[in-house]
Amino acid sequence: MTKVKKDETVVLIDENYNKYLISTGSKTDKYKGIGVFDPSILVGKEIGKQIEIGSKKFWLLNPSLQDKLQGLKRKAQIILPRDAAQIIMNCSIESGQKVLEAGIGSGSLTTALANTVGSNGKIISYDNREDFIKHAMKNLKKANLENFVETKLKDVTKGISEKNLDAIILDIPNPWDAVEHAYKALKPGGYLCTYSPLTSQVENTIKEIKKHNFIEVKTIENIQRKMVVSDKGMRPSFDMLGHTGYLTFARKVL
Amino acid sequence: MTKVKKDETVVLIDENYNKYLISTGSKTDKYKGIGVFDPSILVGKEIGKQIEIGSKKFWLLNPSLQDKLQGLKRKAQIILPRDAAQIIMNCSIESGQKVLEAGIGSGSLTTALANTVGSNGKIISYDNREDFIKHAMKNLKKANLENFVETKLKDVTKGISEKNLDAIILDIPNPWDAVEHAYKALKPGGYLCTYSPLTSQVENTIKEIKKHNFIEVKTIENIQRKMVVSDKGMRPSFDMLGHTGYLTFARKVL
């Protein structure tokens, strides 16, 4: 039996699976989706149980990466967890690595990357909009991941000052303009990934990638279908996101 | 400039992107896909360069997770990296966790999981076939991940002795028979995942899941399309894997 501690971040999940990251050290306030309450009342409660706050019920859990991603507040369009999963897998990102991303957006991919590289690693995140950086770092702070992330107010197409990076992820409108910088900043064997909704973006990026010593160049589209399962049977959901973005990967050699 | 060291595992990648994991401490022998050679000649060579062995050319790199997965020898059908990525993301698996999988198969998912939980974590892998366990552990040893994995010659539908697990992944024909055991073995907030090719397997599993205190139950199908990009334009690949398996996720609460 695990109990909630003082100054701990927990997640409250309501019956529609909306998620709220809360630090038990926060003050009494009005919390969106919960109402006015004092987070310190959670201290000592049992992790895993459903509790009542006001007239609503919430499951009380230690936040998983999924909770952090789903509890995140959006300002810009985000890279969805389904694509973040493919990025992490295809770039072989793991604990201890040094990874650059541009731009930071709402910090969704940043959250997934920071959670993966952990305290021995580092995410460097470039964005040329200060408001995005501020908003994303608020999300990362809530998720207790802000110490693994270093932000720079900088346009990645103007150059990358880091060296020997394990991976570089570009989610910008013109990734081709950063390919040469990325090549120089990667370690041998390091991965470049670009995320682009349009086919023309992919074509331009691949054209630029081919000018440098990259191997294992590939572009994939990742499609996810929800299945609806009931007592009567099973079917794909009628409701579907038809497209997110094309993922292009390449790996630096000398 | 990084140079290959003594007793280090490197990956040799040929021009068709076939990958060979080699320890520089191994003896002169006939290596499949390479031919007869003495791995110690690699010591001192520069990481990232293309080298010649016999009449073939190979890029010489430190092995990434992708290299470990692609260099793996198959005995049974494997869970593909694309699905492993979704499993790790949707189960929020991260460094330091304790995760159970059954069965081990060829050790492909095991490799991805072990690489994720790292030296502070542990993968417990059940299989009722000793030959699969032996074969998989050979793959894990080659990938230097064998110390993060504990195997048990055991049928997971007969019971799970571990407690407080972060996640349980079932890739067996009858996952529904292990759902109750899984519920008991998971920590509150822990994730159950089942991987099943058939819709009937999903239906039976969901029926069993609904008998226990699981939330966030969902089933997805993950489809990946390769894009072919050339100077003339871009198109989805004609060649495509039409289906792998349905992924069902559920999360334990009290």
Add this chain to the structure above:
Amino acid sequence: MTKVKKDETVVLIDENYNKYLISTGSKTDKYKGIGVFDPSILVGKEIGKQIEIGSKKFWLLNPSLQDKLQGLKRKAQIILPRDAAQIIMNCSIESGQKVLEAGIGSGSLTTALANTVGSNGKIISYDNREDFIKHAMKNLKKANLENFVETKLKDVTKGISEKNLDAIILDIPNPWDAVEHAYKALKPGGYLCTYSPLTSQVENTIKEIKKHNFIEVKTIENIQRKMVVSDKGMRPSFDMLGHTGYLTFARKVL
């Protein structure tokens, strides 16, 4: 140059591509989406031109099958044109054939079938709800196809009185209960098709089909993606219908 004639059905297409089937012989009235107007003013106008009615602009055309399908008013869920196309192709439906469908729904598939078999053919449509039959026949009348369709207020699972049919299309919740009747009613070489959203429906239907002398049994899922093409590039639409229904086909032999 073709001009609109008296007592002719035309289609008016507004700039959002909403379509209105209008007979120039109809009286002045309030027409949904057009407003109050006298259809006889269309007589003599040139087919293909954009005209003004009130403050709105409409292209004036002879109605194609697409216009008939898109101008149709829905009461029940319909079989979409994309699936109707696969049904017609896989059942080899053509001019002059005698085809049975059940149920009639809003008459969408009926419209496509009637347009295909034409004046030498016949569509027999069973439905056990009189309101559906009435509503569907209104749609067919607007499309000038009502003479090619014969409706019966009848439950197809209770028996089929027709013989030697070229094809039978079942869009009912329990198609398996009509498979035996369908076998008897089809000509040798005739096609049975069932349309079902759920996998369990497909499984039950196939089980029943296998008890009779059917060959070329197959089930397909037809997925359509819209592509968004602009000056900046091309991508699949974010907005997508994730599923319609599974189409099962079988062919009678002796």
Add this chain to the structure above:
Amino acid sequence: MTKVKKDETVVLIDENYNKYLISTGSKTDKYKGIGVFDPSILVGKEIGKQIEIGSKKFWLLNPSLQDKLQGLKRKAQIILPRDAAQIIMNCSIESGQKVLEAGIGSGSLTTALANTVGSNGKIISYDNREDFIKHAMKNLKKANLENFVETKLKDVTKGISEKNLDAIILDIPNPWDAVEHAYKALKPGGYLCTYSPLTSQVENTIKEIKKHNFIEVKTIENIQRKMVVSDKGMRPSFDMLGHTGYLTFARKVL
């Protein structure tokens, strides 16, 4: 009970569903997939029955459109029936229409189109390779559809001499070069369709289409998944064709 007549075309379907179109008026010969036999022995046999020829069994049927398409011999890559179905539906092609296609390829789309427009209609087929025309017309003759098709040894990008066409289907590498000719040759309300594997082809074609008075411009990708259904359950087929071509549609107005 229907019996095979003299000088009639029937289809023989073996147990792997290979299909052979045979005229009972043909002479004794060696027929591919059947062996040496005298087609006149089929006269008087019952349609729908399975018969033996040599050591093989065949179902004996009147050929449907599916049989004609599946019995067709390929010389060039063909437009598959699944895409032909969408072309016919989205261009509203029906009995009695005059439709132009370019090129003829192996005559697969031609077969589907000719079968649809029937004896009151006409398919005009341009190709700049005489060998393709000859090969395709052999296929059409076997399918008894040769009288509905008129071929021209001509490059469609050099001009179209026909006027007032109901639809024009372009399956050529550079459809944009024929868009202006197509606009002139179509009747008001007539449909243009282009079939292109590459996204760049679609982009160029749409750019040209926008220069003329076309409405209802759209591009779709049609994906078909086979489902494997057995007693144990159901799943999508592992084996899948990942892409055929993008279908672009547009409709002429004045």
